[in-house]
Amino acid sequence: MIYKNLSFIFILSFIWLTGCSPQKGSQVCYQDKCFSVEVARTEADRQKGLQGREQLAKDKGMLFVFPVLYPYAFWMKDTLIPLDMIWLDSDGRIVFIAENVPPCERDPCPTYQPTEKARYVLEIKAGQVQELGMKVTDQLRLNVQGF
Numbered sequence: 001m002i003y004k005n006l007s008f009i010f011i012l013s014f015i016w017l018t019g020c021s022p023q024k025g026s027q028v029c030y031q032d033k034c035f036s037v038e039v040a041r042t043e044a045d046r047q048k049g050l051q052g053r054e055q056l057a058k059d060k061g062m063l064f065v066f067p068v069l070y071p072y073a074f075w076m077k078d079t080l081i082p083l084d085m086i087w088l089d090s091d092g093r094i095v096f097i098a099e100n101v102p103p104c105e106r107d108p109c110p111t112y113q114p115t116e117k118a119r120y121v122l123e124i125k126a127g128q129v130q131e132l133g134m135k136v137t138d139q140l141r142l143n144v145q146g147f
Helices: 002-018 043-048 128-132
Strands: 027-030 033-040 060-070 083-088 094-101 118-125 141-143
Touching (some): 033 118, 118 128
Parallel strands (some): 033 060
Antiparallel strands (some): 027 033, 027 141, 060 118, 083 094
């Protein structure tokens, strides 16, 4: 029993001394506001996105990660909630914003496409861009697990 306790104390001490901590989920931050994000890295994840979701908390979102810079177009097919969409370059700088994008009610759905190339697209609850005062050229911090 004492060996188990000593082992546990040793492991905790090692973690504390090396500065390790349990991994947090992925986040995207703007100034002092952070969004916990689901990361869509694969083509299948990117195609599904937030489809079928009936709600999205103000501190949650989805980050779409693409392999190369390109002016990726998005639509709201089968998305049930309005969103703010934010296109980011490789450094996390905002290159384009589509605010309060409504769900698509009938085909063909409109598409939303930036005028500049992007590597990431952040989708958050509609109204957050205005509430936080985000604008093109602002910098976001990406803390994405697996990078």
